[in-house]
Amino acid sequence: xxxxxxxxxxxxxxxxxxxxxxxxxxxxxxxxxxxxxxxxxxxxxxxxxxxxxxxxxxxxxxxxxxxxxxxxxxxxxxxxxxxxxxxxxxxxxxxxxxxxxxxxxxxxxxxxxxxxxxxxxxxxxxxxxxxxxxxxxxxxxxxxxxxxxxxxxxxxxxxxxxxxxxxxxxxxxxxxxxxxxxxxxxxxxxxxxxxxxxxxxxxxxxxxxxxxxxxxxxxxxxxxxxxxxxxxxxxxxxxxxxxxxxxxxxxxxxxx
DNA sequence: ATGCCCGGAACGTCCGGA
Numbered sequence: 001x002x003x004x005x006x007x008x009x010x011x012x013x014x015x016x017x018x019x020x021x022x023x024x025x026x027x028x029x030x031x032x033x034x035x036x037x038x039x040x041x042x043x044x045x046x047x048x049x050x051x052x053x054x055x056x057x058x059x060x061x062x063x064x065x066x067x068x069x070x071x072x073x074x075x076x077x078x079x080x081x082x083x084x085x086x087x088x089x090x091x092x093x094x095x096x097x098x099x100x101x102x103x104x105x106x107x108x109x110x111x112x113x114x115x116x117x118x119x120x121x122x123x124x125x126x127x128x129x130x131x132x133x134x135x136x137x138x139x140x141x142x143x144x145x146x147x148x149x150x151x152x153x154x155x156x157x158x159x160x161x162x163x164x165x166x167x168x169x170x171x172x173x174x175x176x177x178x179x180x181x182x183x184x185x186x187x188x189x190x191x192x193x194x195x196x197x198x199x200x201x202x203x204x205x206x207x208x209x210x211x212x213x214x215x216x217x218x219x220x221x222x223x224x225x226x227x228x229x230x231x232x233x234x235x236x237x238x239x240x241x242x243x244x245x246x247x248x249x250x251x252x253x254x255x256x
Numbered sequence: 257a258t259g260c261c262c263g264g265a266a267c268g269t270c271c272g273g274a
Binding site (some may be wrong): 009010012013014034036037060061062108109112148162165166167201203204205206207209215217247 | 259260261262263264265271272273274
């Protein structure tokens with residue numbers, strides 16, 4: 001079973017690339033982030049023609065997550081619990097093939113300090129709580145998405161350039177560590193413990209892609225039962241090199 | 257030291273992104 005995460009940076013602008021990638025990578029489940037459209041505007045017909053069901057939690061203009069799956073997904077949760085006033089579409093949870101799947105688009109948090117960074121840390125705390133509930137229930141689960149946290153210095157092309165960025169702040173990293181230390185396996189690092197260039201994002205600006213000035217911010221976290229089934233984990237770098245590419249590369253894992 | 261490049265909303269630029 002192949003499970004992928006892909007921040008598409010706008011489903012309308014990215015649909016041709018997404019369809020090409022689905023045909024090439026053939027994931028069984030694909031968690032999408034930053035679809036940037038309301039539910040009614042999601043290209044359901046095109047995705048169904050490609051062989052996928054679509055579960056969509058959208059929003060006008062910004063954010064928005066979805067779960068594509070070859071087998072129908074059963075929706076469990078739309079939105080992250082813990083703040084009824086939060087209207088940003090960043091979390092969608094569903095069961096597919098007896099695995100709980102969460103598509104996650106964590107807040108960026110810039111500029112920091114400030115209210116956006118406070119929102120990021122509060123969102124991380126809510127995610128910790130939700131993940132703890134899944135752990136307590138021993139639900140086989142995959143938490144996949146754009147976490148907007150680069151966990152270690154080696155996950156950043158230049159710490160000098162990023163020193164003031166919300167993605168690398170000690171508070172952001174500490175929250176991500178607390179989440180992982182509940183007992184989740186970070187799939188990419190688990191399979192590639194010594195790889196210094198496991199980037200998943202390259203800014204459009206300043207020639208970041210050609211000079212490989214990237215960040216590792218897209219993560220796939222596995223509950224113990226799923227981690228025991230892990231076969232491989234991969235960053236689909238080729239997708240980032242296409243014309244009209246997203247600034248994120250897809251990441252996928254294979255489980256037995 | 258700052259902006260670079262994008263997508264979306266909307267039709268002139270501005271916001272958000274990371």
